[in-house]
Amino acid sequence: MIIKLNTASSTPIYVQLRNQIVMGIGRGDLKIGQGLPTVRQMAEDIGINMMTVTKVYTILKNEGFIEIDRRHGAKIKPTALLTDNFSEKIESELALLITESSLKGIEKEHFLKMCAEMFDRLNISQVAGGNI
Amino acid sequence: MIIKLNTASSTPIYVQLRNQIVMGIGRGDLKIGQGLPTVRQMAEDIGINMMTVTKVYTILKNEGFIEIDRRHGAKIKPTALLTDNFSEKIESELALLITESSLKGIEKEHFLKMCAEMFDRLNISQVAGGNI
DNA sequence: TTATTTGTATTATAAATTATAATACAAATA
DNA sequence: TATTTGTATTATAATTTATAATACAAATAA
Numbered sequence: 001m002i003i004k005l006n007t008a009s010s011t012p013i014y015v016q017l018r019n020q021i022v023m024g025i026g027r028g029d030l031k032i033g034q035g036l037p038t039v040r041q042m043a044e045d046i047g048i049n050m051m052t053v054t055k056v057y058t059i060l061k062n063e064g065f066i067e068i069d070r071r072h073g074a075k076i077k078p079t080a081l082l083t084d085n086f087s088e089k090i091e092s093e094l095a096l097l098i099t100e101s102s103l104k105g106i107e108k109e110h111f112l113k114m115c116a117e118m119f120d121r122l123n124i125s126q127v128a129g130g131n132i
Numbered sequence: 133m134i135i136k137l138n139t140a141s142s143t144p145i146y147v148q149l150r151n152q153i154v155m156g157i158g159r160g161d162l163k164i165g166q167g168l169p170t171v172r173q174m175a176e177d178i179g180i181n182m183m184t185v186t187k188v189y190t191i192l193k194n195e196g197f198i199e200i201d202r203r204h205g206a207k208i209k210p211t212a213l214l215t216d217n218f219s220e221k222i223e224s225e226l227a228l229l230i231t232e233s234s235l236k237g238i239e240k241e242h243f244l245k246m247c248a249e250m251f252d253r254l255n256i257s258q259v260a261g262g263n264i
Numbered sequence: 265t266t267a268t269t270t271g272t273a274t275t276a277t278a279a280a281t282t283a284t285a286a287t288a289c290a291a292a293t294a
Numbered sequence: 295t296a297t298t299t300g301t302a303t304t305a306t307a308a309t310t311t312a313t314a315a316t317a318c319a320a321a322t323a324a
Contacts, residue, residue: 026234038270080236080237082236090229090232093229098158098254099155102256103197103211118227124234202301203299205300
């Protein structure tokens with residue numbers, strides 16, 4: 001998967017990398033069970049510090065999106081558990097986004113259509129190397 | 133309107149204040165045409181520095197949510213113009229939120245229902261001091 | 265076994281961001 | 295005229311972000 005970082009952005013590099021990996025899983029670029037590059041390899045590939053990659057992998061592990069095993073490396077998990085924390089995070093972020101959209105004149109039906117299309121574009125049920 | 137800041141949060145105070153004002157407009161707590169407290173008054177009310185409030189008002193002005201006139205102070209604008217920048221911001225944030233939700237097992241229909249309910253809860257067409 | 269690779273930890277450093285503080289000033293208002 | 299307004303400037307401190315250089319035990323590969 002291709003990672004593109006914007007060092008001029010106000011969004012920290014570690015957040016950009018975290019988001020792009022999550023989006024990669026959602027799009028199906030990163031399949032369930034698939035291994036991520038080692039922290040050193042990823043750091044070299046995208047030209048950032050090893051510790052920044054470690055930070056991202058730790059975040060993704062804590063969020064339940066990947067699992068890290070010393071024997072098998074970092075791998076994409078089948079399904080992440082929905083915690084109360086994450087549920088609240090999603091709801092508050094969505095409420096803000098909807099308020100902003102509405103204030104900007106985006107109508108309910110248009111917004112719902114956008115959401116539906118984005119959902120249909122996802123490909124998260126695939127498994128690396130064929131079916132289970 | 134009541135502003136609640138969490139200094140323990142990792143979200144900067146100026147972002148918290150900006151978001152709460154936007155949500156206040158969306159909920160109808162802050163009505164169109166209504167004036168915001170002066171930067172000094174707001175700073176005193178919520179116990180933060182005057183320059184931090186200035187920063188927030190400037191952001192809200194640049195985003196088109198309020199207008200600042202030396203003669204009439206800061207006021208909520210009727211409708212904010214949807215720029216390309218804001219449109220892209222909303223789309224990328226929504227895409228990330230939908231991907232995260234899907235990976236956490238939230239299904240499309242449930243997500244759409246949440247969105248619809250949040251839209252219905254908004255009250256942005258009200259005007260301060262009666263109709264126009 | 266030995267050498268290498270792995271994730272992880274530690275310490276140090278630098279730059280950028282965030283927040284406060286103390287003033288200052290011109291425009292507008294009372 | 296005196297006060298209030300948004301805005302600007304400068305300084306300072308704390309926190310966050312990112313890099314750098316090592317180190318180490320566990321696992322793997324030779």
